[in-house]
Amino acid sequence: MDNPATQRILRPMTPDSDILIVGGGLNGPALALALAQSGLTVTVIDALPDTARKLADFDGRGYALALASKRLLASLGVWETVAENSQPMLEIKVTDGRAGEGPAPWMLHFDHAEIEEGPMGYMLEDRYLRIALLDAMASEPRITQINGETVVNQSVEMDHATIELASGKTITGRLLVGCDGRASGTASRAGIRRTGWDYGQTAIVCAVRHEKPHGGIAHQFFMPNGPLAILPLPANRSSIVWSESTARAESIMAMDEAGFLDALRPAFGSFLGEIALEGKRFSYPLKLTIANAFVGDRLALVGDAAHGMHPIAGQGLNAGLRDVAALAEVLTEARERGEDIASPQVLARYQQWRRFDTATLALATDTFNKLFSNDNPLLRTVRDFGMGAVNAMPGLRRGFIREAAGLTGDLPRSMRG
Amino acid sequence: MQTGPSTIDESEVAKFEAMAAEWWDTEGKFKPLHMLNPTRLDYITRQIAAEFGRDLSQEAPFKGLRLLDIGCGGGLLCEPMARLGATVVGADAAAGNIPVARIHAEQSGLEIDYRHTTAEDLAAAGEQFDVVLNMEVVEHVADPQAYLNACHALLKPGGLHICSTINRNPKSFAMAIIGAEYVMRWLPKGTHEWSKFITPDELFAMLRQAGLDPVDRKGFSFNPVLWSWSISERDLSVNYVTAAIRRH
Numbered sequence: 001m002d003n004p005a006t007q008r009i010l011r012p013m014t015p016d017s018d019i020l021i022v023g024g025g026l027n028g029p030a031l032a033l034a035l036a037q038s039g040l041t042v043t044v045i046d047a048l049p050d051t052a053r054k055l056a057d058f059d060g061r062g063y064a065l066a067l068a069s070k071r072l073l074a075s076l077g078v079w080e081t082v083a084e085n086s087q088p089m090l091e092i093k094v095t096d097g098r099a100g101e102g103p104a105p106w107m108l109h110f111d112h113a114e115i116e117e118g119p120m121g122y123m124l125e126d127r128y129l130r131i132a133l134l135d136a137m138a139s140e141p142r143i144t145q146i147n148g149e150t151v152v153n154q155s156v157e158m159d160h161a162t163i164e165l166a167s168g169k170t171i172t173g174r175l176l177v178g179c180d181g182r183a184s185g186t187a188s189r190a191g192i193r194r195t196g197w198d199y200g201q202t203a204i205v206c207a208v209r210h211e212k213p214h215g216g217i218a219h220q221f222f223m224p225n226g227p228l229a230i231l232p233l234p235a236n237r238s239s240i241v242w243s244e245s246t247a248r249a250e251s252i253m254a255m256d257e258a259g260f261l262d263a264l265r266p267a268f269g270s271f272l273g274e275i276a277l278e279g280k281r282f283s284y285p286l287k288l289t290i291a292n293a294f295v296g297d298r299l300a301l302v303g304d305a306a307h308g309m310h311p312i313a314g315q316g317l318n319a320g321l322r323d324v325a326a327l328a329e330v331l332t333e334a335r336e337r338g339e340d341i342a343s344p345q346v347l348a349r350y351q352q353w354r355r356f357d358t359a360t361l362a363l364a365t366d367t368f369n370k371l372f373s374n375d376n377p378l379l380r381t382v383r384d385f386g387m388g389a390v391n392a393m394p395g396l397r398r399g400f401i402r403e404a405a406g407l408t409g410d411l412p413r414s415m416r417g
Numbered sequence: 418m419q420t421g422p423s424t425i426d427e428s429e430v431a432k433f434e435a436m437a438a439e440w441w442d443t444e445g446k447f448k449p450l451h452m453l454n455p456t457r458l459d460y461i462t463r464q465i466a467a468e469f470g471r472d473l474s475q476e477a478p479f480k481g482l483r484l485l486d487i488g489c490g491g492g493l494l495c496e497p498m499a500r501l502g503a504t505v506v507g508a509d510a511a512a513g514n515i516p517v518a519r520i521h522a523e524q525s526g527l528e529i530d531y532r533h534t535t536a537e538d539l540a541a542a543g544e545q546f547d548v549v550l551n552m553e554v555v556e557h558v559a560d561p562q563a564y565l566n567a568c569h570a571l572l573k574p575g576g577l578h579i580c581s582t583i584n585r586n587p588k589s590f591a592m593a594i595i596g597a598e599y600v601m602r603w604l605p606k607g608t609h610e611w612s613k614f615i616t617p618d619e620l621f622a623m624l625r626q627a628g629l630d631p632v633d634r635k636g637f638s639f640n641p642v643l644w645s646w647s648i649s650e651r652d653l654s655v656n657y658v659t660a661a662i663r664r665h
Contacts, residue, residue: 013526014526038474039474039475039476158524159524159525159526332474336462336473336474337455337458337459337462337497338458338462338496338497338498338499338500338501339455339458339497339500340496340500340525343443344443345443345451345455
């Protein structure tokens with residue numbers, strides 16, 4: 001092997017891990033667990049120390065996990081630890097509303113009793129999901145966590161990818177996965193550009209405690225400035241996703257707690273009685289951003305790093321978890337076939353699977369939002385009529401319920417029942 | 418046995434590197450083979466796992482198995498088998514393929530014993546294997562029965578022989594020769610001779626004649642709408658694959 005004729009060939013090396021994941025938020029740990037489960041070794045790098053990511057107190061953030069996402073978490077052994085803190089969504093009511101006028105006569109009503117799979121989704125506070133994922137990673141011997149370290153550089157060789165940390169340390173893996181959000185450094189360092197547009201809207205996210213029980217019902221009100229979602233949390237609490245024009249959202253965020261509640265009440269209505277704020281308020285500018293490629297040389301992008309979506313239907317995390325399930329399935333199959341898991345052919349399968357799905361969802365969400373965030377009387381009549389029509393047709397309604405539960409499209413195996 | 422390209426002139430290495438890149442370019446000259454490869458690997462890995470009681474989700478599931486790939490080309494099957502832990506010998510009658518396959522294996526960090534030889538010569542030398550892969554070769558040889566006899570001799574008792582080829586009927590003529598060679602230009606014209614194609618029943622009869630026990634046959638079916646291959650239980654009309662065991 002030390003023949004001079006072979007010296008110009010790059011020496012093969014054994015990388016530190018099969019997979020390097022940049023970003024230890026939600027998608028990163030979920031992917032690490034799925035890959036470790038199928039026998040791959042994984043290193044997860046996050047810029048924050050893990051104590052900073054494990055907040056014990058409720059900070060006001062919550063997720064509407066579609067049934068398909070819950071199934072993935074169950075297959076990772078994470079669901080059982082968070083189940084008792086989750087709130088099943090038994091019904092979804094969609095109403096076209098205008099502040100102070102109450103709901104329009106037409107209303108869409110989706111009831112889980114219409115599909116056999118059970119509740120279409122579950123509400124779960126961010127803190128429970130985050131801690132459960134971090135704990136599960138800690139007890140998985142195939143996962144190495146590097147916390148509180150920033151990636152400053154990345155490069156690709158013939159048979160591995162290398163990342164360099166701010167501390168000067170380098171780590172190698174066969175495949176690099178960017179789970180580092182919509183401003184993904186992993187994507188930009190690889191020269192992957194993004195296309196996107198700004199809605200001029202900002203989503204305010206918080207939780208409220210209310211006087212009356214919500215009965216497991218999620219509400220979506222389409223207000224002229226943007227949608228308001230009221231999603232049931234355990235006990236008499238609900239998670240709020242309130243979209244407003246950015247200027248108005250900024251002024252609402254600047255208000256004190258009493259002022260904030262005064263601004264919220266006319267949109268929220270009185271059907272749950274008195275309301276009070278729980279935890280902090282968050283605001284997220286609504287921008288759609290899609291990476292021009294989901295894969296590169298020994299590189300794959302997952303979640304917001306691939307596609308930052310309008311959070312109108314709570315589809316951001318659900319779409320990310322779908323990426324996780326699809327990438328894990330593609331890599332597991334490739335490994336069991338003996339393929340190079342980071343070969344262009346293998347990565348192309350993931351990109352092909354997820355890009356179409358994502359583009360469709362992003363466009364649908366965008367159109368939906370444009371149609372509903374509008375006070376044009378003609379449009380309002382059209383959509384009221386449309387909602388009434390959907391509501392009157394059980395087949396169509398069931399289709400929407402299955403869509404909300406994340407059960408449509410080419411579903412990864414871990415998300416099927 | 419040499420595993421590096423040590424018998425190769427320095428100036429030749431660059432040429433072989435370029436040829437290796439060509440063999441492994443999924444969009445290049447060997448694109449049809451790359452498209453079929455995952456489906457072939459699915460069949461091969463599952464048959465080996467079932468026959469030798471291996472769990473594919475484990476690390477190096479084929480560890481301890483000695484495997485021969487006849488007509489190895491650039492190593493499209495040898496490398497996955499080596500990655501799964503098998504001890505792999507790749508044989509090719511075309512001398513030019515050997516250094517190319519060696520260079521790519523080295524770049525991939527895999528140890529594979531590539532040899533410029535034939536099944537008959539290996540059998541004459543008394544070499545024996547747990548698994549013999551005989552993929553898309555039998556339709557090219559002059560005397561298929563003599564060739565399959567050699568494959569039998571290359572297997573240890575209890576060994577597994579996997580053989581894929583092309584059926585002989587009007588559809589296979591249209592697909593493999595007119596379609597693949599003339600219309601799609603996937604393969605050089607004249608790659609195949611239709612009269613040499615073998616039906617599954619004929620292949621089973623020849624395998625038995627060679628002393629092997631045929632245990633399975635499946636189709637590799639191309640879906641022109643999805644533009645992809647899959648394993649088919651029923652459609653053996655064009656490409657198909659068989660598994661046979663050497664009992665004793």
